[in-house]
Amino acid sequence: MELKVSDHSGSASAVAGGCSASGCGSSGDALAHLPEHIRAKVHNHPCYSEEAHHHYARMHVAVAPACNIQCHYCNRKYDCANESRPGVVSEVLTPDQAVKKVIAVAAHIPQMTVLGIAGPGDPLANPERTLETFRQLTEKAPDIKLCVSTNGLALPDCVDALCTHNIDHVTITINCVDPDVGAKIYPWIFWQGRRIKGRKGVAILIEQQQKGLEMLVARGVLVKVNSVLIPGVNDEHLKEVSRVVKSKGAFLHNVMPLIAEPEHGTFFGVMGQRGPTHDELQTLQDACAGDMNMMRHCRQCRADAVGMLGEDRGHEFTLEKIETMDIDYGRAMEERRQVHAAIEANREAQRKKSGETFISITALKARRRETPPALIAVATKGGGVINQHFGHAAEFLIYEANDQDVRFIGHRKVDLYCSGGETCGDAETALAKTIQALSGCAAVLCSKIGYEPWGALEAAGIQPNGEHAMEPIEDAVAAVYRELAASGSLERATPAPLRMRA
Amino acid sequence: MAYQIVEGCVNCWACAPLCPSQAIYEAKPHFLIDSVLCTECAGEHPDPQCASICPIEGVILDSLGVPLNPPGSLTGIPPERLAAARAEIQAR
Numbered sequence: 001m002e003l004k005v006s007d008h009s010g011s012a013s014a015v016a017g018g019c020s021a022s023g024c025g026s027s028g029d030a031l032a033h034l035p036e037h038i039r040a041k042v043h044n045h046p047c048y049s050e051e052a053h054h055h056y057a058r059m060h061v062a063v064a065p066a067c068n069i070q071c072h073y074c075n076r077k078y079d080c081a082n083e084s085r086p087g088v089v090s091e092v093l094t095p096d097q098a099v100k101k102v103i104a105v106a107a108h109i110p111q112m113t114v115l116g117i118a119g120p121g122d123p124l125a126n127p128e129r130t131l132e133t134f135r136q137l138t139e140k141a142p143d144i145k146l147c148v149s150t151n152g153l154a155l156p157d158c159v160d161a162l163c164t165h166n167i168d169h170v171t172i173t174i175n176c177v178d179p180d181v182g183a184k185i186y187p188w189i190f191w192q193g194r195r196i197k198g199r200k201g202v203a204i205l206i207e208q209q210q211k212g213l214e215m216l217v218a219r220g221v222l223v224k225v226n227s228v229l230i231p232g233v234n235d236e237h238l239k240e241v242s243r244v245v246k247s248k249g250a251f252l253h254n255v256m257p258l259i260a261e262p263e264h265g266t267f268f269g270v271m272g273q274r275g276p277t278h279d280e281l282q283t284l285q286d287a288c289a290g291d292m293n294m295m296r297h298c299r300q301c302r303a304d305a306v307g308m309l310g311e312d313r314g315h316e317f318t319l320e321k322i323e324t325m326d327i328d329y330g331r332a333m334e335e336r337r338q339v340h341a342a343i344e345a346n347r348e349a350q351r352k353k354s355g356e357t358f359i360s361i362t363a364l365k366a367r368r369r370e371t372p373p374a375l376i377a378v379a380t381k382g383g384g385v386i387n388q389h390f391g392h393a394a395e396f397l398i399y400e401a402n403d404q405d406v407r408f409i410g411h412r413k414v415d416l417y418c419s420g421g422e423t424c425g426d427a428e429t430a431l432a433k434t435i436q437a438l439s440g441c442a443a444v445l446c447s448k449i450g451y452e453p454w455g456a457l458e459a460a461g462i463q464p465n466g467e468h469a470m471e472p473i474e475d476a477v478a479a480v481y482r483e484l485a486a487s488g489s490l491e492r493a494t495p496a497p498l499r500m501r502a
Numbered sequence: 503m504a505y506q507i508v509e510g511c512v513n514c515w516a517c518a519p520l521c522p523s524q525a526i527y528e529a530k531p532h533f534l535i536d537s538v539l540c541t542e543c544a545g546e547h548p549d550p551q552c553a554s555i556c557p558i559e560g561v562i563l564d565s566l567g568v569p570l571n572p573p574g575s576l577t578g579i580p581p582e583r584l585a586a587a588r589a590e591i592q593a594r
């Protein structure tokens with residue numbers, strides 16, 4: 001086993017520049033309205049706190065293959081689409097194997113603070129496997145937070161068992177609160193020994209989801225709600241969903257885009273249901289944000305993902321490799337504690353620094369009131385700074401800047417433009433796709449960029465910029481917005497929206 | 503009288519724990535039903551449990567070899583439509 005145990009030292013030092021984002025910690029903090037005890041709970045949770053996801057990592061283990069419902073966006077040959085990208089199959093682990101893997105990862109990636117079970121099916125349709133994994137981890141690795149995602153059908157039956165295992169985060173995928181809407185999303189459920197089709201089944205599912213949500217909130221467990229935005233099916237309805245789940249005490253509502261292609265073999269894919277455009281998703285997220293907190297940094301990671309959001313280091317921890325690792329978790333836990341303390345000190349420092357940024361942005365506002373807002377894309381490997389080569393970015397973070405504020409609004413995945421080696425033959429088409437994915441952005445910030453993509457981006461009206469390497473993202477975005485505003489290039493119209501693709 | 507699991511099963515584990523007769527076992531390349539143990543759930547459940555939760559059409563057959571979940575019955579995708587989509591993708 002050749003894994004570097006001191007792996008974290010590199011990323012920890014890369015954190016130094018820091019994230020001073022407004023959506024990350026100060027004025028625009030999406031968690032600011034929450035009671036103190038809830039904020040404390042999500043503070044280090046990369047999936048729930050926008051700011052934390054720059055610094056901490058999460059992992060999922062695939063221990064739960066079975067499911068008790070069918071969603072029209074899911075092909076059951078692949079991972080649960082409620083929490084994962086379709087099209088990638090996870091290696092299903094036994095609880096013992098999963099526990100081994102988690103401990104190995106926690107020892108090698110001390111930033112890993114959260115373990116989630118999200119599939120590949122529904123974790124609570126596999127209660128023995130899921131609960132056994134949690135039981136062992138609660139005992140062996142008490143410094144890891146546990147969370148679970150579910151479609152909600154079996155949730156009321158599992159709430160008490162979950163509570164004994166010290167689980168403080170649960171995600172429920174709720175796409176509707178009206179069985180007539182749901183009948184277009186769920187063809188059947190399996191309930192008390194029978195397959196129940198259509199509206200009748202959906203009515204039971206909705207009732208169980210709402211009951212589970214209420215029970216969890218009553219027991220002080222944090223509940224996040226995920227919804228899949230399906231244009232023409234539940235888009236308008238999700239505002240109602242947002243209102244209902246908020247009134248019942250869910251603390252975050254995360255709207256994800258439907259990803260449907262015929263080749264996925266799902267009902268929606270085959271029947272030609274389209275996914276939302278970036279604009280539609282953003283509009284809906286904005287509409288629901290007035291109602292409640294939205295989470296915009298979700299990467300729809302797969303059921304066995306390992307690492308920072310948007311990265312997957314699962315290949316370093318295959319069953320074969322973890323078999324050969326011998327881990328002293330007591331020692332690892334001490335090391336983890338130290339790394340977390342360093343990260344916290346760093347975050348504190350960044351928070352102080354960020355105040356200065358706002359003064360300069362406010363000054364800008366006084367000078368130019370009429371400049372339109374702009375979308376700016378950023379290539380980052382984490383740590384809250386611009387530190388990734390344009391060609392190495394598998395996704396870009398999208399920020400919206402105006403003359404008062406910079407806020408994080410989402411991310412766009414791309415095929416690697418430069419994947420090195422033989423595959424570089426595809427560079428041209430990959431570049432074209434990347435440029436498409438960045439449509440609507442006025443600029444893209446990265447640590448470095450090649451000559452060829454530079455020209456192509458410029459031609460597409462997207463200003464490449466490599467001058468802010470290692471700078472905090474929001475400071476750089478604000479600076480580039482200022483330059484763009486001053487040059488007058490923001491007055492131009494933006495290209496038509498693009499549909500999201502897998 | 504026994505059911506059987508055939509090619510196409512995606513090894514999702516959903517059926518095995520539900521079987522009242524412990525007739526379903528993990529095997530390669532897919533799960534199988536022990537025809538001696540399977541009772542078709544008679545006297546235990548109104549509906550055969552495996553066929554009621556299995557998400558994949560056509561992979562559980564009755565004793566006459568007839569699929570309990572025929573094409574289109576679970577996904578709602580009309581079989582012609584699926585065939586057309588397949589043909590279209592393969593022609594790309």
Ligand code: SF4
Nearest residue numbers: 067071074080081082
């Ligand atoms: S809950 Fe998840 S695994 Fe089950 S059908 Fe829906 S998307 Fe698929």
Ligand code: SF4
Nearest residue numbers: 521540541542543552
């Ligand atoms: S029909 Fe019933 S007894 Fe036979 S394999 Fe299926 S679940 Fe088991």
Ligand code: SF4
Nearest residue numbers: 511512514515517556
């Ligand atoms: S439920 Fe169906 S697909 Fe899943 S293991 Fe059983 S036979 Fe195979």
